[in-house]
Structures are given as C-alpha cells and as structure tokens.
Amino acid sequence: MDPSRSPFLTETEVLDAVENFLSQRAFVRQDRVPSVRAHGNDLVMVSPNRVTLYVEAKGQTSEQPHTRRFHEEFTRNQKEDHLGRALVKATRYVSEGRRFAIALPGDAVDVELIGARTKAFDRLGIAVLLVNPVDRVVSVRAGRLPP
Numbered sequence: 001m002d003p004s005r006s007p008f009l010t011e012t013e014v015l016d017a018v019e020n021f022l023s024q025r026a027f028v029r030q031d032r033v034p035s036v037r038a039h040g041n042d043l044v045m046v047s048p049n050r051v052t053l054y055v056e057a058k059g060q061t062s063e064q065p066h067t068r069r070f071h072e073e074f075t076r077n078q079k080e081d082h083l084g085r086a087l088v089k090a091t092r093y094v095s096e097g098r099r100f101a102i103a104l105p106g107d108a109v110d111v112e113l114i115g116a117r118t119k120a121f122d123r124l125g126i127a128v129l130l131v132n133p134v135d136r137v138v139s140v141r142a143g144r145l146p147p
Helices: 011-023 076-095 110-117 116-125
Strands: 028-032 045-046 054-055 099-105 126-131 138-142
Touching: 011 028, 011 045, 011 054, 011 099, 011 126, 011 138, 054 076, 076 099, 076 110, 076 116, 076 126, 099 110, 110 116, 110 126, 110 138, 116 126, 116 138
Parallel strands: 054 099, 099 126
Antiparallel strands: 028 045, 045 054, 126 138
C-alpha cells in the first residue's frame, strides 16, 4: 500500500468499487457526483431492465485534508450519523417509488449497524452494499438490487 494513502476507504473509493460492481452486472452509469463536495446523487445507475438505482455512499474516513478526520477512521457516532442521513434520503426516494441503495465500507462498525437493521432495509426495499476495505469486494448485505 502507498504510505501516503489511508488504510481506510474514502467515499470516492466506495463509489468506485460500487460502480465497478454494478457495471459488471450490466448496470450503466447515468450520473455521478464529480467530487464529495458536490451536492446531488452520489451515483445513478440503470439496471439491465431499465430500472434506475440511486446510490448514496459514505466513506470510512475523510478525503478532505482540511478536516479533523483526514486519513483517520470516523468514530462510531459519526458512522451512525452518516447512516442516519443516508436513511433520511433513502426514505424520501422510496416514498417517491424510486429504487435506492446505500453503499458503506464493510468495517466492523458498519457491518454491525447494518446487521441489526437488515429486516428493516429488506422491508423498505433499500439495498445495502458493503465494500470490503481490504480487497474492495462488494457484497449486497440487505435488500435487493433491481433486475
């Protein structure tokens, strides 16, 4: 690993892994934010059956050098806050009849936070994609991807 890089996944790295994962499943990118500082949908992909999937991603660390958590892992409270904000956005999209996914690092805290809520994600139809911080392998841990 490059010593100048953090061992923790940034939001951009999570997005890269998820976009690659979905592309391998014949999803096509419709839109992606140009940077983590930009507003809007983090990633918008269209499934093989033309179902639009909106993805909200969160990282394990900050990629902005001026922040306190630059190259340091977010605390549990910060991860809960990030998940809460993603859920607020997700419920709005689901209420509008859209398909939504939340993408997170697959670290111990995020795995625990998702694991305790899997049934709720399944009922709401929100897919949760976890990116393994070591090998960047993506897994669907709750909900389902659109066909």
